[in-house]
Amino acid sequence: MLNVRIDLAAFRHNIETIKSLAPDAAILPVIKADGYGHGMIPLAREALGCGVPMLGVGALEEGRTLRREKIAAPALLLDGILPNEAADAVKYRLTPVVFSVDVAKELNRVGKKEGKKIAVHLKFDTGMGRLGFTLRQAVDAILQIGKMRNVHVEGVMTHLASAGDIQSPQTDNQLRRFEGVLEAVKKAGLRPNYIHAANSDAIINYKQAHYGMVRPGIALYGFPSAEVKEAAFKPVMSVTSRLISVKDIPQGEGIGYNATYVTPRNKKVGVVLGGYADGINRLLSNRGVFIVRGRPVPIIGNVCMDMVMVDLSRVPSAAPGDEVVILGGDAPETTAEHWAELAGTIPYEIFCRLGVGPRAQRSYT
Numbered sequence: 001m002l003n004v005r006i007d008l009a010a011f012r013h014n015i016e017t018i019k020s021l022a023p024d025a026a027i028l029p030v031i032k033a034d035g036y037g038h039g040m041i042p043l044a045r046e047a048l049g050c051g052v053p054m055l056g057v058g059a060l061e062e063g064r065t066l067r068r069e070k071i072a073a074p075a076l077l078l079d080g081i082l083p084n085e086a087a088d089a090v091k092y093r094l095t096p097v098v099f100s101v102d103v104a105k106e107l108n109r110v111g112k113k114e115g116k117k118i119a120v121h122l123k124f125d126t127g128m129g130r131l132g133f134t135l136r137q138a139v140d141a142i143l144q145i146g147k148m149r150n151v152h153v154e155g156v157m158t159h160l161a162s163a164g165d166i167q168s169p170q171t172d173n174q175l176r177r178f179e180g181v182l183e184a185v186k187k188a189g190l191r192p193n194y195i196h197a198a199n200s201d202a203i204i205n206y207k208q209a210h211y212g213m214v215r216p217g218i219a220l221y222g223f224p225s226a227e228v229k230e231a232a233f234k235p236v237m238s239v240t241s242r243l244i245s246v247k248d249i250p251q252g253e254g255i256g257y258n259a260t261y262v263t264p265r266n267k268k269v270g271v272v273l274g275g276y277a278d279g280i281n282r283l284l285s286n287r288g289v290f291i292v293r294g295r296p297v298p299i300i301g302n303v304c305m306d307m308v309m310v311d312l313s314r315v316p317s318a319a320p321g322d323e324v325v326i327l328g329g330d331a332p333e334t335t336a337e338h339w340a341e342l343a344g345t346i347p348y349e350i351f352c353r354l355g356v357g358p359r360a361q362r363s364y365t
């Protein structure tokens, strides 16, 4: 079992840091994918306590989970919906991101039937190549949807692909295109309450992308990829486990599947509970390092499904039951950034996998 500790004070600190970086913008905290593995519901409550006007989740099912947990605040469905999900989106008072006229039509139909105006945020693809009306579709979509009597264009948005990289011209290009879209929105007589474009990295690197609302995700969990000069974000998740076995293994013995590590001399070897099934990336095999009794203990051999072996040579007093710091704490070896580097990925993926594993036991402080 992995103990996943979530530091809500750090989460609040990170929200306040976003406020100081984007003082004129509303904050839409992005808590999709179970709050990047940190737990969507407790984070939703915490963020609402900090006064955010709206929550950002992914698909319809996540919005329904909020409602099931009696969270009534406005919630934006960032992944959008299909036409056959329109009725449920309305029923659960969720605000879909819309990038299809067909979906807007269906929402308009449901809205008419219920005598309601359905709030939507229109999304435009300014260069991410993912969700959003293309520039070619934009004007027509704005005009068509703008005329729908039971749809209210509450927001207009885009998503930036490379805001962590200030060398790249892509963000400036995307923002220029977005300005064109906003011009068309204005021309059509629409006055959205919220215009938004900035993820965490754009909040830090591109003040001109703040508009009226910002959409931080990873910064709230402590790890934007953009460098922050004026403020520091704090890690929110830390993960520990236990040694289930400690023993001496003689020189020349293989450790783990395929014996990718062979003991160069007699070794004290520990077995840690938790493996790739729990989000400990297999690429950490023979590379990652955990902490036992304040000392770094290198992973030896391949990471298994349920267990990881570590070299306890530097911790002669180690014993079964000892706590093992897997992620977090003060050591540079157990930061999400270091893990991500070793595993050829980004901290986002580390959290999403570690926090939601089948044996993750989350606790909140």
Ligand SMILES: *Cc1c(COP(=O)(O)O)cnc(C)c1O
Binding pocket: 030, 032, 078, 159, 198, 199, 200, 201, 215, 216, 217, 218, 219
């Ligand atoms: C996930 C997501 C975000 C948050 O991005 P971060 O890089 O985690 O800050 C913002 N906007 C949209 C549309 C997203 O899907």
